[in-house]
Amino acid sequence: MTTLRLRPEGPADTGPVRRVLAAAFARPDGTTPGEVALVEELRGSEAWIPELAMVAEYGGEVVGYALLSRVRVKSDDVTAPAVALGPVAVAPHRQRVGHGTAAVQAVLDAATELGERLVVVLGDPAYYRRFGFAPADRMGLTSPWSGLGEPWQALVLPPSVSGEPAPPRGEVVFPAPWSRV
Numbered sequence: 033m034t035t036l037r038l039r040p041e042g043p044a045d046t047g048p049v050r051r052v053l054a055a056a057f058a059r060p061d062g063t064t065p066g067e068v069a070l071v072e073e074l075r076g077s078e079a080w081i082p083e084l085a086m087v088a089e090y091g092g093e094v095v096g097y098a099l100l101s102r103v104r105v106k107s108d109d110v111t112a113p114a115v116a117l118g119p120v121a122v123a124p125h126r127q128r129v130g131h132g133t134a135a136v137q138a139v140l141d142a143a144t145e146l147g148e149r150l151v152v153v154l155g156d157p158a159y160y161r162r163f164g165f166a167p168a169d170r171m172g173l174t175s176p177w178s179g180l181g182e183p184w185q186a187l188v189l190p191p192s193v194s195g196e197p198a199p200p201r202g203e204v205v206f207p208a209p210w211s212r213v
């Protein structure tokens with residue numbers, strides 16, 4: 033039986049990941065979607081966390097992708113780390129069979145293992161609430177997307193050791209590649 037395999041991306045995955053992103057976010061005018069440049073610019077930046085770039089492989093083919101990368105939460109003079117989810121993409125011919133859900137859950141689990149405490153995402157609440165995401169403004173988190181309301185969401189991950197400080201609140205600052213989307 034063919035099963036889905038989730039694993040961190042490797043050097044050989046760059047082309048396949050690009051193809052999945054281009055197909056999933058395809059634009060009516062045929063231009064390359066901004067999500068392709070977003071991933072390629074993040075990959076060469078300090079925001080990149082290799083363990084948290086996850087491909088979903090089915091029958092030896094890369095069919096899905098989920099990425100968490102570094103963002104900062106600023107509050108008064110303190111800056112704390114968090115991670116942003118996205119892009120999440122599944123090749124159109126393999127959508128709606130659970131690959132997207134599996135890929136997102138895999139990066140969230142890997143982030144928990146690494147001791148990350150806070151994940152933010154901009155996306156459809158109907159999709160992301162299944163992972164536990166909730167409106168981020170209610171958690172005291174702002175961003176350039178706060179004004180969009182419900183799509184601006186956050187998830188607190190369980191602490192990896194007891195006694196960890198509470199997850200940060202404040203202004204979430206996204207690195208420059210995010211201006212691509």
Ligand SMILES: CC(C)(COP(=O)(O)OP(=O)(O)OC[C@H]1O[C@@H](n2cnc3c(N)ncnc32)[C@H](O)[C@@H]1OP(=O)(O)O)[C@@H](O)C(=O)NCCC(=O)NCCS
Nearest residue numbers: 056118119120121122127128129130131132133156158159
């Ligand atoms: C969104 C996406 C990643 C979901 O992956 P998937 O493998 O198709 O989704 P799954 O099979 O894991 O989950 C299917 C469920 O998600 C829902 N769903 C799928 N795409 C959705 C969307 N864009 N908005 C809301 N819900 C969506 C389905 O209705 C289904 O719900 P159900 O479980 O209640 O029946 C995929 O459809 C995709 O690549 N879309 C284009 C790119 C995109 O919009 N990415 C998300 C923004 S970063």
